[in-house]
Amino acid sequence: MDRAGIVGGEINSALSRKLSAFAPWTDDEARTLQMLGSRQRRMEAHQVIFYENDAVSDVFLIQRGWTCAYKILSDGARQIIYFPLPGDIVGFSNLVVGKATTSLECLSETIISPISASAIYGVLTSDSKVAQGILWAMEQDRAMMTEHLVSVGRRSALVRTAHLIVEFALRLRLIGAQTDNSFNFPVSQGVLADALGLTAIHVNRILRQLREADLMTLQSGRIAIHDIDQLMALAAFDPTYLSPPRGMTDD
Amino acid sequence: MDRAGIVGGEINSALSRKLSAFAPWTDDEARTLQMLGSRQRRMEAHQVIFYENDAVSDVFLIQRGWTCAYKILSDGARQIIYFPLPGDIVGFSNLVVGKATTSLECLSETIISPISASAIYGVLTSDSKVAQGILWAMEQDRAMMTEHLVSVGRRSALVRTAHLIVEFALRLRLIGAQTDNSFNFPVSQGVLADALGLTAIHVNRILRQLREADLMTLQSGRIAIHDIDQLMALAAFDPTYLSPPRGMTDD
DNA sequence: CGCGGTTTTGATGATTGTCAACGCAGGTGG
DNA sequence: CCACCTGCGTTGACAATCATCAAAACCGCG
Known part of the structure; x- marks a missing residue:
């Protein structure tokens, strides 16, 4: 297998970085991934990339920064569905239903790459290896949503x-x-x-518990994890849903 | 558009029935949909189709009956993720990661059609119209999961x-x-x-409330909705996430 | 320096969970 | 045919988790 695209070439697209965990890529495939991120837009914290129900057909690749996808209820309450990070592609629903099903907001200064529907469909049908990588990413998203649902439904505030x-x-x-x-x-x-x-007040109390148990600290926009093993044990965290499938990477 | 496949032909596959909401299908396309459901297996209530982490590469089309997909936590608690009903395809994750990420159990007598990975990939790459229909179904699943997450996270037990x-x-x-x-x-x-x-006990209390408000009754395995409008108003239910995208059907 | 948003803490309250008990229906075996 | 058993539904009393209300300290930023 030709791994020059990873070993030799420079990885400047967040998508390549993310999908390099899934499989090694040839130069050709790496170029395809790069291409998907060629258009770039910079956005500030608290700016909204799109609102629920906006007519959007593009999909967005997060290149840098933190974002969150959410829904607002009629009483003003908000539920965040998912935190897209660099390398994640958001808004596949836009392709199919032609409008955004959630809102998407920047939590920090962010760089995004809009990808047109035709570009995505083109890659999905022309390069089956890249298509598989994107399907894996979609599946990983779904797995994260599943864990999120399990958390909110059945885990205590602390564990969650x-x-x-x-x-x-x-x-x-x-x-x-x-x-x-x-x-x-x-x-x-x-x-x-x-x-x-939860409420912000309760989150604060939970964070204090975690701090006093010497597991982690959140301070001035930075998290320090003091004991990742104990933290994972507390959360009964099974990391397999984040990792690429066995046999894909040669580790 | 040729609608003979729907108007004239007989619809005996749950998948055709479900996807007929998405778009009209030609005879050829209808045959493709039928073919995906050609293999059939009958299962009893409480039987498990697969467990989390089982090595499964098939995907399953529900033909008849009710099922639920769930995860079990280390303390024995269970969170149901999704209720696949006739016409729904379950286990796309099996294709990508080669094992089941949730368990899938029958709630009633059920008929399922296993679909091999190659059959799915074949249809996805060979017939772009059918592929679009399946993508829409996947997106609808995701939308249901999103609503589910919003419910559990931010809606009261009654509204939820x-x-x-x-x-x-x-x-x-x-x-x-x-x-x-x-x-x-x-x-x-x-x-x-x-x-x-929630707990079963609390669900019981909520059902009583709904019954006493003359909104709906659950009795001996049957739901009777007495006032769907008021029920939808109570739930602030926005049905668009279940419907096909605008302009797809000619209604 | 003052302002808005965020963090922190305490006091109180509501939603939901836990424990316990009983009725009911269906299935099974003596 | 009936006793028994098991799963499910129902209700009440009580407890716990988490929300709400209130207030103050803090922080970055114009």
């Missing part, structure tokens, strides 16, 4: 919070954005609450 | 329960399995609880 933090840590590690056990975290406690189905 | 019941009613109507406002419902209160993130 720990689970989400561990997920962030592992996702960042997978895309090579984290070396030690600390990382920037531009997510306010209110935002965290809207993801976890 | 009402929302799920309305969803069932509309799904059944879409696949032509319900004419009046009552339908068989082989879902115990304990199962309902595992879907809603």
Whole structure:
């Protein structure tokens, strides 16, 4: 297998970085991945990329920064569905139904690459290896949503919070954005609450518990994990849903 | 457009019935859909089609009956992710990661059609119209999961329960399995609880409330909806996520 | 320096869970 | 044919988790 695309070439697209966990890529395939991220737009924190029900047919690749996809209820409550990070593609629903089914907002300064429906369909039908990689990414998204649902439905506030933090840590590690056990975290406690189905006040109390148990600290936009093993044990975290399928990588 | 496949032909596959809501199909396309359901297996209530982590590469089309996909936690708690009904295809994750990411259990006597990975991939790449239909179905699944997450995260037990019941009613109507406002419902209160993130006892209390408000009754495996409008209003139910995209059907 | 948003903490309250008990229906075996 | 058993539904009393209300400290930023 030709791994020059990874070993020799430069990886400057978040999508390549993410999908390199799935399989090695030839130069040709790597170019295809690069191409999907050629158009780029910079956005500020708190800017909205699209709102629910907006007529959007593009899909968006996150290149840099943190975002969140959410729904707002009639009483003003908000539920965050998913946190798209660099390498993630958001809005496949746009392709099929022609409008956004959630809103998508930037949590930090962010760089996104809009990808047209035809570009996506083109890649999906022309290059079956790349198509498989994208399908894997979609499946990983679904797995994260599943875990999220399990968390909100059946895990205590403490376990649920720990689970989400561990997920962030592992996702960042997978895309090579984290070396030690600390990382920037531009997510306010209110935002965290809207993801976890809690109130900001209760999230604060949970974070204090985690801090006092010497498991992790969230301070001025940065998370430091002090004991990842204990944190994973507390969350009963099974990391397989984030990893590429066995036999795909040659590790 | 040739609608003979629907108007003239007989529709005996649940998949055709479901996807007929998405678009009209030619005879050729209808045959393709039929073919996906050619192999059939009958199963009893409480039988398990597959368990989480089983090595499965097939995907399953539900032809008849009710099923539920769930995860079990280390403490024995269960969260139901999704209720696949006739016409739904379950287990796309099997294709990509080669094993089941949830368990799938029959709630009633059920008929399923296993579909091999190659058959699915074949249809996805050879017939782009059918592929689009399947992508729409996948997107509808995702939308249901999203609503489910919103329910469990941010809706009160009462609203959440009402929302799920309305969803069932509309799904059944879409696949032509319900004419009046009552339908068989082989879902115990304990199962309902595992879907809603509640206890069976509390679900019982909520059902009483709904009954006493003259909105709906669940009795001996059958739901009767007395006031669908008020029920939808209570749940703030927006049905668009279940319907085919605008402009697809000629209604 | 003041302002808005966020974090933090305490006091109180509501929604939902836990425990316990009983009725009911269906199935099974003596 | 009936006793028994098991799963499910129902209800009440009580407990726990988490929400709500209130207030103050903090922080970055114009």
